[in-house]
Every structure is written in C-alpha cells, then in structure tokens.
Amino acid sequence: MLQIFGAGLVFKCDENFSIIHNGAIAFEEGQDSIIKVGDYKELCALYPHAQRTFLPNGVLLPALINAHIHFEFGAHFAEFSYGDFGVWLDSLMQKRDALLGDGIESIITQGIKEQVEAGVGSVGAISSYGNDMLPLAKSPLRVVYFNEAIGSNPSAIDFLYKNLISRLEESKTLASSRFIPALALHSPYSLHPIMAQKLITIATQENYPLSAHFLESSHEREWLTQSSGYFKGFFQRLAGLESLKSFYTPQSFLEMLSPIKHLSLTHCLYITEEEARLIDKLGGAIITCPRSNRLLNNRFFPHKLIRHTDIPLAIGTDGKSSNNNVNLLDELRASLYAYPNEDMNKLACRLILSATLYGAKALGLNNGTLQEGKSVDFALFDFIKPLVSQGEALSRSALHFILHSQKPSRLYINTKAVL
Numbered sequence: 001m002l003q004i005f006g007a008g009l010v011f012k013c014d015e016n017f018s019i020i021h022n023g024a025i026a027f028e029e030g031q032d033s034i035i036k037v038g039d040y041k042e043l044c045a046l047y048p049h050a051q052r053t054f055l056p057n058g059v060l061l062p063a064l065i066n067a068h069i070h071f072e073f074g075a076h077f078a079e080f081s082y083g084d085f086g087v088w089l090d091s092l093m094q095k096r097d098a099l100l101g102d103g104i105e106s107i108i109t110q111g112i113k114e115q116v117e118a119g120v121g122s123v124g125a126i127s128s129y130g131n132d133m134l135p136l137a138k139s140p141l142r143v144v145y146f147n148e149a150i151g152s153n154p155s156a157i158d159f160l161y162k163n164l165i166s167r168l169e170e171s172k173t174l175a176s177s178r179f180i181p182a183l184a185l186h187s188p189y190s191l192h193p194i195m196a197q198k199l200i201t202i203a204t205q206e207n208y209p210l211s212a213h214f215l216e217s218s219h220e221r222e223w224l225t226q227s228s229g230y231f232k233g234f235f236q237r238l239a240g241l242e243s244l245k246s247f248y249t250p251q252s253f254l255e256m257l258s259p260i261k262h263l264s265l266t267h268c269l270y271i272t273e274e275e276a277r278l279i280d281k282l283g284g285a286i287i288t289c290p291r292s293n294r295l296l297n298n299r300f301f302p303h304k305l306i307r308h309t310d311i312p313l314a315i316g317t318d319g320k321s322s323n324n325n326v327n328l329l330d331e332l333r334a335s336l337y338a339y340p341n342e343d344m345n346k347l348a349c350r351l352i353l354s355a356t357l358y359g360a361k362a363l364g365l366n367n368g369t370l371q372e373g374k375s376v377d378f379a380l381f382d383f384i385k386p387l388v389s390q391g392e393a394l395s396r397s398a399l400h401f402i403l404h405s406q407k408p409s410r411l412y413i414n415t416k417a418v419l
Contacts, residue, residue: 001029002050005378005410006040007058008386009397013356013369017349019394025060026050027376032177032414037370055382055409059401061352062368063121063377063413065359066328068211068266068287070319071125071132074107080321082295085217086230092321108135111326115141116418118329119379119408124211124264124287124316124363126184130167137174140418142377144363145171146184146211149199152192152247153239161195168202178414180209187213188253189220189231189246200259209262209364211287215250215275216267217297224250254278262364266316269299280309285362288354290335292318300338312358315351328355332402348399380410 006024011017024040026047027033036043040054073092081091112135115123122142125132128150136143147167151160171181183203185191203210215221223231227245235244248256254275257263263284271279279286288301306313315335317326332351339347360368367375387400411419 002035002047003027003029004040004043004047004050004052005060005380005412006043006052006054007060007380008056009059009388009394010037010370011059011061011352011356011398011401012037012371013062013353014371015357017353017395017398019397021394023060024054025370025378027415030415032375034370034372034374034376036372053380053410055380057384057386058380058382058409059387059397059405060370060378060380062356062360062370063379063411064119064328064355065122065124065314065363065365065368066115066120066316066326066355067124067264067314067359067362068289068316068318069111069115069123069125069326070128070321071108071111071136071326072104072128073319073321074111074326075103076321082322083298085296086219086234088296088322089234104131105135108132111320112136112139112141114326115328116411117407118327119381119405119411120328121377121379121411121413121418122359122363122365122367124359126211127167128186130170133167133171133174137176137179140178140413140416142178142365142367142375142413144180144182144209144365146182146209147171148184148186149195150186150190151195152190152235154192154194157192157195161198164199182209182211184210185212187216187220188248188250189223193247193256196256200256204259204261207261209264210257210260211264211266212257214253214265214268215270216293218270221250221270224248224253250275251278254282257284258282260284264314264362267293267301269293269297269301271305273305276305276309276311280306280311285312285314285358287314287316287362289316289318289322289331290338291324291331292322294334294338296322303339303342312361313350313354314359314362315354329402329405336399336402345395345399348402349395351402352398376415377413378410379408379412381405381407382409
C-alpha cells in the first residue's frame with residue numbers, strides 16, 4: 001500500500017533547511033525508501049490510490065536523532081555533584097555500582113520510551129556494560145550500538161579486551177537494519193593505546209562507526225597536554241602510582257583515528273582551532289550535549305570553532321547521570337538559551353539540523369532528511385494552530401517548533417508506525 005503523509009509545514013532538513021508549505025512524502029509500506037517529496041496535492045494527483053494523511057496545523061520532519069545517549073546510568077535522583085567535571089566524576093565513581101543493580105532494565109525501558117515520545121527515531125547508544133543491548137535491539141528505535149571500551153591499566157588490557165569482544169560478538173548476533181553494532185573508545189584519558197589501537201583496527205576492517213568522548217573538560221586538556229592537574233591525582237588514587245603520564249596528546253589521539261570512516265567525537269568543549277581543522281580533515285563529526293556540558297563544565301560548545309569547516313554538529317542528551325532527563329526536545333529548548341549572541345531563528349534551524357541531518361551524518365545513517373531514497377523515518381507533530389500565519393516568513397517556524405513541540409502524533413521508523 002502506498003502511503004502519503006503531509007502537513008501544513010514540511011521541514012526537509014536538507015543543508016538549506018528547505019521548508020515546503022502544504023508538503024508531503026510518499027512511500028510504499030515495507031520498503032524503507034522515500035519515493036517522493038513535494039507538494040501534497042501534487043503527490044495525491046500523482047498517486048491517486050494512495051492512503052492519505054494530512055495535518056493542516058502539523059509539521060512533518062525526519063524522525064529526530066539523539067546522537068549520544070547513555071541508557072545504563074539512569075537509576076538515580078539528586079545523587080551526583082555538579083559544577084565541575086572532577087567533582088562529578090568523583091561522585092559518579094563513589095555511587096557507580098549502586099546505579100547498576102536491580103531495576104536497570106526498567107530504567108532502560110523508560111529511557112527508550114522517552115525517545116519515542118520526543119519524536120526520536122534513531123539513537124547513538126553508548127554502552128559500557130551491555131545491559132541495554134537486548135532492550136534496545138527489541139525496541140522500535142533505529143540504534144547505532146556503541147560497545148564502549150574503557151581501561152588504562154596495562155595489566156587489565158587482556159581481560160577488558162575479551163569482555164569488549166564478547167559484547168561486540170553478542171551485538172553482532174542481533175544486527176539488523178535497525179540495530180547496528182559499533183565501537184566506542186571512552187576517552188583519551190581513560191583508554192590504553194594498545195586497547196585503542198586494537199579497536200581502531202577492528203572498526204576499520206569491519207567498517208564500524210566509532211565514537212569517543214574528547215576534551216570534555218579543562219581537566220582533560222591539562223592532563224593530555226601537561227600530565228598534571230585533576231587527572232594526575234585521580235589516577236594516583238585509582239592505581240596507587242606516583243609517576244604517571246598521559247598516553248596521548250590531543251593531536252596524537254586524533255591522528256590515531258585517521259582510518260575511521262564514520263567518526264564522531266562527543267563534547268569537544270576545549271578543542272582549539274587547530275584541532276577543529278584536524279577533525280575536519282578526518283571527516284569526523286562532533287556531537288554536543290548542551291545540558292550535560294553546562295552541569296559538568298559550565299560551558300557550551302563554541303560554534304565559532306567550526307564555522308569555516310565542514311564538520312557536522314550533531315546533538316545528544318548524554319545520560320541521566322549528567323542530565324535531568326533524556327528528552328531531546330528539552331535539549332533543543334535548552335540550547336536556544338545557550339547562545340544569546342546568535343540570531344535566534346537561524347540558530348533554531350541549525351539546532352533542528354543537529355537533531356536530524358547532522359545526527360545521521362555523525363552516525364553514518366541513511367536518514368535525517370526527507371529526500372528520495374532516504375529511510376522512511378519521520379515524525380508528524382500537530383499543533384492547535386499553524387506555527388506561522390499566512391504571509392509570515394516560514395523560517396520563523398523552526399523556532400516555534402522547538403518552543404512548542406511536545407509529542408508527535410505520528411512517528412514512523414523503518415516504514416513502521418511507532419506512534
């Protein structure tokens with residue numbers, strides 16, 4: 001059965017943020033490829049026997065993409081310390097085990113529900129332990145599942161590597177068009193280069209997407225460039241060693257990632273212009289998590305650093321250990337207030353692209369934009385009246401969408417109705 005879905009406004013989410021007034025998409029049930037995008041009446045005339053849905057006050061756009069989310073750390077309430085990354089990490093280390101006990105599956109299930117109810121169709125799920133693997137594989141979401149490696153102690157590398165490979169192999173048994181195994185290096189301060197290089201080799205050979213946290217805090221920058229500061233004390237307490245040095249500089253870590261085809265680096269709050277140019281040269285994407293960045297570092301990603309690059313800037317919620325929820329619409333709303341010196345309407349357009357087109361680029365997915373041949377992942381939001389009045393600039397609708405959107409009336413992932 002051919003389907004046509006239309007709305008008063010269609011955000012194509014292409015590079016120009018094109019908007020179609022009274023637009024629509026057409027697709028065939030069970031075939032994950034958009035057939036046509038255009039004027040609603042013209043598509044109805046072109047496909048007269050198609051099943052039709054049209055919301056005159058609605059906004060149709062690609063299903064949103066939460067490019068960086070931790071589902072596992074959600075079982076807490078007001079238990080962590082915020083305001084400084086080191087203070088937060090110390091509080092996390094103290095309470096980590098208690099957060100992974102009974103009830104974790106229900107926490108993960110609730111996180112999945114939050115995604116669907118915010119119009120999210122795809123996620124970049126960072127998994128430290130594999131507890132979220134089966135729930136995510138069974139969920140309706142399109143998942144890029146990053147099996148994450150962490151560990152800086154050389155004596156533990158063999159054990160940690162075997163554990164990581166075991167999780168990766170299990171995720172491969174669940175692989176489908178909606179569940180894509182991938183790899184993640186936790187960060188340059190927490191992963192031994194022997195382990196990192198092993199995973200880079202696997203990711204290169206198997207063409208896996210690869211992600212890493214990078215320069216999230218000033219403490220990390222000081223450690224990578226000077227082998228001093230908070231992390232020196234952290235590792236002394238953790239390993240009981242006095243003579244410690246960073247395994248990498250920022251540049252050497254980035255250069256190590258050069259073979260990766262689909263590379264995403266999360267946070268990047270303290271990168272320099274030179275490092276931004278290197279990320280651009282690598283073809284990498286940056287994922288920002290604004291609320292988490294505010295809580296842990298009192299800082300937002302500096303947009304000016306990538307203004308003259310081709311780096312896609314995607315967005316994610318991070319996990320509940322550094323956020324009050326994992327609702328991507330709330331993340332977009334918070335982001336509006338993070339950049340008071342930028343034009344608000346232009347910023348709103350870029351923010352929506354960060355949650356659609358650029359999220360798809362970061363994760364290596366064939367969605368994130370409403371174009372012929374792209375996956376049939378879309379959300380349809382309905383409002384009590386049109387977001388812009390007749391004669392007003394359509395570009396204003398992006399801002400009003402972020403301000404007023406709550407829950408989609410329709411959500412399709414892989415041609416299947418989820419809402």
